Amino acid sequence: MEKQEELQEPGKLRQFVFAIIVNLSSVSYGFMMGWQSPSVPQLQNPLPVVGSEPMTDNNISWMNGILCLVGTFATMLLLVIPDKFSRKRFGYMLLLPMILSWLLIIFATEHLHIYIAKALSGITGAGVFFLVSNYVSEISCDSIRGILASLIGFSLNTGILLAYILGGMMSLYHLAVIGAILSALFLITFVFIPESPVYLVRENRTREAIKSLNRLKAGNTSAVEQALSHLQLQIKEVTSMRSAKLSDLFRDKATIKGLIIILGLFFGQQFAGIFAVISYTESIFQMAGSSLSPNTSSVIVGAIMLLGSFLSTSLIERMGRRLLLLISCVGTCTCHCVLGAFCYLQNLEYDISAYGWIPIAALSIFVIVYAVGMGNGPVVIMSEIFSRDVTSMASIVGLTMCWAASFVIIKTFADLIVLLGTHGCFFFLAICCACSFLFCFILVPETKGRTREDIVNELNGEVQYEKNKNVKHIIETDLVHATHV
Structure with a gap:
């Protein structure tokens, strides 16, 4: 039903x-x-x-x-x-x-x-x-x-x-x-x-909110009335919705846990090594003995990344957010290990020319699995795990972490190469991906097909919703059984 x-x-x-x-x-x-x-x-x-x-x-x-x-x-x-x-x-x-x-x-x-x-x-x-x-x-x-x-x-x-x-x-x-x-x-x-109906309801501009919802709900009157009532109820129940402050991110267990999740996801996203791999695209193609120009190499990588984003959009409602994140972390970690091992063997002057296809394969797989999970996942999760009144504030804090981590990796990566060597950097990024896997496995909930309220309740440690669903299912089953009897 x-x-x-x-x-x-x-x-x-x-x-x-x-x-x-x-x-x-x-x-x-x-x-x-x-x-x-x-x-x-x-x-x-x-x-x-x-x-x-x-x-x-x-x-x-x-x-x-x-x-x-x-x-x-x-x-x-x-x-x-x-x-x-x-x-x-x-x-x-x-x-x-x-x-x-x-x-x-x-x-x-x-x-x-x-x-x-x-x-x-x-x-x-x-x-x-x-x-x-x-x-x-x-x-x-x-x-x-x-x-x-x-x-x-x-x-x-x-x-x-x-x-x-x-x-x-x-x-x-x-x-x-x-x-x-x-x-x-x-x-x-x-x-x-249309303007955001959440903003219009928050500003008590009900007529405009109805017009906006009419466009969003294809003119379905009952759907518009239901959505409007739901928004008005949310705003009435959450008095802080009018002026969310930074302190509101620490008001309850669900919001604090949600903040930790998005900060960890954005940190893991940047330290998954997408910048490093893109920066070394030309070198990776050269390791493979390719004669392609740097721009052609970049176009190939860009096309593969676009394919990964398309797969993410296609799979995110089928496989779920959490599973894609976990697959992405395992895949990026494995690819970094392969690239690191290949660079290490090259430094030791082993003849690995016959295996030149391996770094290109690792690069291609990395770009796809990154885009499928860690590329899109943090933004999707961020839009789902907070109450509406603090979503904007939490988004700002999460994106600040994203920018800051990106700046750190961009400006320190050259120094890391000097310190650890190219192979050492890839192994370092592999460790970061492994840590991201553990973080996602332990803390990130599955949000696929669930209402915002249900997700927040789970983060708060409330299991009443699931109990109610189970009770409802049991009652419906008993009624069907009784009818057949």
Whole structure:
């Protein structure tokens, strides 16, 4: 009966379309992340496209470092934005750093312009993760919330792959023009999506909330009334929903445990080693004896990662979040061990030329299993395990951890190679993945097909919900048995 009602729930297609539209911002941000890889040769050319001198390797590393550092502080600044701030208004504001970043690259004459553009990209990234994760969480029904939340990873990788492909065919100037066009496309389509009904109900704008729910529920009156009553009841019961504070993240066992879970997941996501593997894509292909160009290698990896994101979106409601996370941790750990062992044998000058396919296979498998679990999983889990009143605040704290961990791994990885060697770094990342597996196995609950309230109750240690379900099942079974008798 529950499955039948779930399938008949109206508005799923509309919610999916609106989630795709808001994720155009993720595609645009992915393009911002991806343009650097194919454009580095142009920036380091003896006659660079920007500035009078070519950029050094240290300059290039700071481009990513600035993005992550500014993204960390920008995410922390989001703490001052109250929950009653309009999601659509925030989306319009987000376009400002997005467009300015591309304009700076288009008209850049000095390296400083590129650095400022990267800083604006960090602000954009912080805003995109906050907007998409919260908006999708607030417009989607429980049955498809996981699928819609996982779209952000697919959208990001789409933007990155698009930048890799176009970057190999055009100049940085034309690449920036394409990026500006993508931002304009987001603006044009964003106008047509509804405001978050959670925000409207919170602001006592009931008529507008009904209009929004009508669009989200395909005009189904009973579904709109049920959703509106549910939201109003939630806000009435949770008095802190109007002005969630940082201290609210420590108010009860469920919220504290949820915070620990998302902090651990985002830390594990960054220390799974995706940056290291992408950075050493060219070297891994060279180890295999490949003659492919660096840009072609990047395009191949980007395509594989996009495939992994697609698989994640397809499997997340079939296999569940927890299982995919565990598979991802085991897979990434194994791939790091294989790459580390291959590099170690190379250092010992063993003849392993006949096994050159192994590092490419390990790289390909790593990218897929990372995207399937650790790539999308933390964002999906984050959208499901908190009460609605603290979801935004918890998202900001979790994303701050994500940015900070990313900055640490980017700026320290070169030093780790000097200290541990390339093989030692891969073994270190394998240990991090093993720790993430234990963390997920012990602490992360399965959230597939469950209501937010049920998940929060489990984190609080309450088993009443499951007992009630079991009692209801027993009573229904007894009634059926009695009828047959």
